Amino acid sequence: MDRRRFLVAAGAGGFALACPGLALARTAGDSRLVVVILRGALDGLAAVPAVGDPNYRRQRGALAIDAPGTAGGALALDADFALHPALTGLHGRYQQQELLVFHAAATPYRERSHFDGQDWLEAGAAHARDGWLNRSLASLPNAVSGERGIALGSTMPLALRGAAPVTTWAPSRMPDADADTLNRIGLLYAEDPLLAQRFSEALAAAEIAGTMGGVGPAFGARAFEQLARAAGRFLAAPEGPRVAVLESGGWDTHANQGAANGQLANRLQGLDRGLQELASALGSVWADTAVLVVTEFGRTVAVNGTNGTDHGTASCALLLGGAVAGGRVVADWPGLAAGDLYQGRDLRPTMDLRRVFKGVLHDHLGVAPARLEDRVFPGSRAAAPLGNLLSS
Amino acid sequence: MAARTDNAIAVNRFGLGARPGEIMAPGHDPRGWLLAQVDRPQPLPAAVQALPPSAQVLAEFQAVRQQMRQARRDAKDVDPVQQVRNTLAPAYRAQVMARYAAAAKTDAPFHERCVHFWTNHFAVSADKPPVTALAGGLENEAIRPHVTGNFADMLLAVEQHPAMLMYLDNQASIGPNSTAAKRAARFRRTQRKLDINENLGREILELHTLGVGGGYTQQDVISLAKTLTGWSVGGGQGPLREGVPGEFQFRAKIHEPGAQTVLDKRYPQQGLKQGQAVLRELAVQPATARFLATKLVRHFVADEPPAAAVDRVAAAYLHSGGELQASYAALIDSPEAWAEPLAKLKTPHDYLVSAVRALDVQPRGDRQVVGSLMLMGQPAYRPGSPAGWPDTAADWDGADGLMKRIEWAGAVGRRVGGSVDPVQRGDAVLGPVFSDDSRMWISRAESRTQGLTLLLASPEFLRR
Numbered sequence: 001m002d003r004r005r006f007l008v009a010a011g012a013g014g015f016a017l018a019c020p021g022l023a024l025a026r027t028a029g030d031s032r033l034v035v036v037i038l039r040g041a042l043d044g045l046a047a048v049p050a051v052g053d054p055n056y057r058r059q060r061g062a063l064a065i066d067a068p069g070t071a072g073g074a075l076a077l078d079a080d081f082a083l084h085p086a087l088t089g090l091h092g093r094y095q096q097q098e099l100l101v102f103h104a105a106a107t108p109y110r111e112r113s114h115f116d117g118q119d120w121l122e123a124g125a126a127h128a129r130d131g132w133l134n135r136s137l138a139s140l141p142n143a144v145s146g147e148r149g150i151a152l153g154s155t156m157p158l159a160l161r162g163a164a165p166v167t168t169w170a171p172s173r174m175p176d177a178d179a180d181t182l183n184r185i186g187l188l189y190a191e192d193p194l195l196a197q198r199f200s201e202a203l204a205a206a207e208i209a210g211t212m213g214g215v216g217p218a219f220g221a222r223a224f225e226q227l228a229r230a231a232g233r234f235l236a237a238p239e240g241p242r243v244a245v246l247e248s249g250g251w252d253t254h255a256n257q258g259a260a261n262g263q264l265a266n267r268l269q270g271l272d273r274g275l276q277e278l279a280s281a282l283g284s285v286w287a288d289t290a291v292l293v294v295t296e297f298g299r300t301v302a303v304n305g306t307n308g309t310d311h312g313t314a315s316c317a318l319l320l321g322g323a324v325a326g327g328r329v330v331a332d333w334p335g336l337a338a339g340d341l342y343q344g345r346d347l348r349p350t351m352d353l354r355r356v357f358k359g360v361l362h363d364h365l366g367v368a369p370a371r372l373e374d375r376v377f378p379g380s381r382a383a384a385p386l387g388n389l390l391s392s
Numbered sequence: 393m394a395a396r397t398d399n400a401i402a403v404n405r406f407g408l409g410a411r412p413g414e415i416m417a418p419g420h421d422p423r424g425w426l427l428a429q430v431d432r433p434q435p436l437p438a439a440v441q442a443l444p445p446s447a448q449v450l451a452e453f454q455a456v457r458q459q460m461r462q463a464r465r466d467a468k469d470v471d472p473v474q475q476v477r478n479t480l481a482p483a484y485r486a487q488v489m490a491r492y493a494a495a496a497k498t499d500a501p502f503h504e505r506c507v508h509f510w511t512n513h514f515a516v517s518a519d520k521p522p523v524t525a526l527a528g529g530l531e532n533e534a535i536r537p538h539v540t541g542n543f544a545d546m547l548l549a550v551e552q553h554p555a556m557l558m559y560l561d562n563q564a565s566i567g568p569n570s571t572a573a574k575r576a577a578r579f580r581r582t583q584r585k586l587d588i589n590e591n592l593g594r595e596i597l598e599l600h601t602l603g604v605g606g607g608y609t610q611q612d613v614i615s616l617a618k619t620l621t622g623w624s625v626g627g628g629q630g631p632l633r634e635g636v637p638g639e640f641q642f643r644a645k646i647h648e649p650g651a652q653t654v655l656d657k658r659y660p661q662q663g664l665k666q667g668q669a670v671l672r673e674l675a676v677q678p679a680t681a682r683f684l685a686t687k688l689v690r691h692f693v694a695d696e697p698p699a700a701a702v703d704r705v706a707a708a709y710l711h712s713g714g715e716l717q718a719s720y721a722a723l724i725d726s727p728e729a730w731a732e733p734l735a736k737l738k739t740p741h742d743y744l745v746s747a748v749r750a751l752d753v754q755p756r757g758d759r760q761v762v763g764s765l766m767l768m769g770q771p772a773y774r775p776g777s778p779a780g781w782p783d784t785a786a787d788w789d790g791a792d793g794l795m796k797r798i799e800w801a802g803a804v805g806r807r808v809g810g811s812v813d814p815v816q817r818g819d820a821v822l823g824p825v826f827s828d829d830s831r832m833w834i835s836r837a838e839s840r841t842q843g844l845t846l847l848l849a850s851p852e853f854l855r856r
Contacts, residue, residue: 039838039839039841039842040838040839041838113835114836114837114838114839115813115839115840115843118839118840153806154806154807155806155807155808155809155810155811155841156810157810158810170806178802180838180842181802181842181845181846184833184836184837184846185798185846185849188829188830188833188834188846188849188850188851190829191827191829191851192851194785194789195794195851195854198789198790198791198794199791199794199795201791202791202795205792249838249839249841249842250838251838252838
């Protein structure tokens with residue numbers, strides 16, 4: 001593995017910052033940005049297995065995915081990395097150079113609470129009350145009147161909350177409780193004989209009737225596809241919003257995570273399909289679009305006692321779209337040997353996610369560097385924007 | 393200061409479920425906090441004040457019916473079902489919204505729960521037109537003014553309210569020896585024999601006062617029904633239409649003349665006073681005291697009412713001559729009421745109200761409230777029978793009902809989710825009864841939204 005591969009992109013970013021005008025190749029007004037938040041902490045090593053790392057197979061154990069080229073194996077990206085076999089659509093994007101993969105990336109948050117980790121991811125700072133995406137809208141050079149940002153869902157995620165006008169949209173009939181939430185409710189009732197009994201009866205009945213979407217494994221995924229399609233239609237409208245936030249849950253895979261198949265594979269397949277739906281709904285506007293897929297933190301490298309993984313630190317992030325200079329994996333790979341792991345358990349973070357955010361905001365939306373430092377990500381000077389993320 | 397378990401019981405079981413911080417409101421005196429809410433009449437909630445009176449609603453309905461008759465005579469094409477629905481449905485929705493808006497915000501939640509308790513005791517069902525548009529009126533006009541007063545006054549107000557009279561068909565109950573019946577027989581105005589309708593009389597004995605097994609006979613039912621002949625509603629059409637439209641109207645012409653005997657007591661009074669005298673006597677019967685005490689204890693203490701608490705409440709009721717305040721005080725003073733937190737499974741109504749209060753949101757849009765209650769199986773003001781909604785866990789703990797609540801919790805979580813910390817909110821509304829186990833699972837939720845759903849679906853939140 002070549003630890004230096006990463007510096008190519010970083011160096012170019014530094015140059016772009018020094019000469020901001022050069023990087024502004026496209027008209028910021030036409031650019032679309034979609035941020036997909038995967039809540040629950042995506043296992044980055046499952047989505048993007050480091051198949052070239054000599055310690056990968058041993059460290060992942062039952063969760064390891066077979067090498068590219070074998071039946072059910074991972075989908076090759078380069079000599080070191082591959083995509084989970086469920087991510088066929090994304091693999092196609094990669095081959096068309098429309099997908100950039102970041103690995104061993106994390107926000108500066110180093111605890112392991114979902115709530116706080118998601119706050120950090122969305123606020124771009126500790127204890128902020130509004131989101132970095134909203135702050136970027138507020139500082140767009142040619143802020144147009146009307147709502148520039150939309151969240152697909154019934155509530156406004158923190159990422160889009162703030163002074164700039166934004167809106168939300170959700171289908172009138174939101175899906176029922178998802179499979180992951182139902183699993184957790186089962187745990188919640190473990191010590192309550194009456195509720196536990198009734199709950200298992202209800203699940204059994206739903207399974208027989210096949211009526212309730214909440215029980216099927218593909219259920220949460222369907223909801224995401226629906227929202228992704230809607231996001232595409234909103235952004236494709238000439239006078240519509242330019243920035244959208246999509247949320248997806250069910251990534252907190254503490255138990256029975258699965259490898260090439262199983263729970264997480266189903267989730268990933270749903271994500272993959274949703275992103276394909278988004279692209280087709282965007283139509284020709286896809287060429288002006290960048291989609292950022294991020295999660296609050298990663299998961300433990302080793303499998304836990306319930307065939308899952310626990311809260312970790314670094315994960316992967318994806319950037320795809322017609323506007324993206326894709327076909328590369330950007331990573332300063334920390335390695336998977338026992339001594340390489342963060343606190344002896346997690347993938348060590350070597351890239352500040354804010355560098356990706358800042359690079360996209362600058363090159364794609366045209367947010368001025370000074371604004372990025374002062375307003376959007378205060379105190380982030382050390383995290384220089386990554387350059388060369390967008391095709392010119 | 394940490395809230396004590398007694399505070400959680402006061403706010404969540406006797407009250408309507410804590411709003412954030414309310415669990416501290418009872419301070420060191422949860423019993424005093426409850427008593428203070430029922431020691432005098434409470435002002436009518438603002439949302440309820442804004443509603444038109446039942447008489448006006450009913451008069452409008454009568455006018456629409458009149459127009460429909462005219463239209464039919466003129467051979468115009470009108471859909472009667474649609475017409476009725478168009479008149480009644482908006483009034484029903486407004487009343488439901490007012491009820492739940494008041495419940496969401498009240499600072500006297502024990503008082504409000506007592507209102508809901510008596511409305512269910514004196515149940516009418518909105519699925520029978522025109523009761524659809526009157527059920528809220530029964531609660532606001534007949535129950536509320538007497539909820540801290542004497543049971544006999546509430547009983548009289550309820551049995552004279554158009555909602556109850558029309559729900560149990562008493563306006564069609566005619567004394568066989570009344571002036572009107574005799575004249576009809578003489579002139580052969582009708583094929584049908586004019587006679588009493590026992591419905592209201594029976595339900596008063598069986599459901600409102602003595603209770604099943606309260607020692608009354610079929611003859612008592614008939615006699616009581618005869619004393620109530622002529623208890624009717626003003627307006628309408630036909631020969632019996634005198635009186636203010638929509639208001640209670642005593643029609644002497646159809647009242648059965650003569651003395652009646654109920655529970656071995658003879659009532660020689662004439663006219664309206666006769667039925668009123670019977671009702672006042674029924675209100676202070678030991679069987680009534682026991683029946684009401686049992687229902688109160690079942691609602692506020694446990695599904696299996698502890699005998700000692702029932703005895704205490706019944707005694708207080710009897711000794712005070714049916715004073716409700718004294719009865720509530722005996723209930724609150726019962727140690728059994730404070731022995732077991734979370735003794736009751738919430739009904740869907742309890743559940744919705746407590747969730748709205750816990751989230752500190754004003755219910756928006758009648759569809760949300762009306763639809764949610766329907767989905768969870770307890771449509772507002774629509775118990776479907778004069779017996780009202782049942783009041784034990786076994787009636788509400790069905791698997792499907794549980795899943796409906798979970799789905800609803802999921803939808804509400806998504807609607808309010810991200811901005812509420814579910815663990816903090818659990819502490820704020822459940823206080824000491826929030827279990828370490830639930831706390832842990834909720835803190836491990838993958839998002840705040842999911843955490844809030846788990847809080848609303850938690851065993852502690854499903855109970856009171």
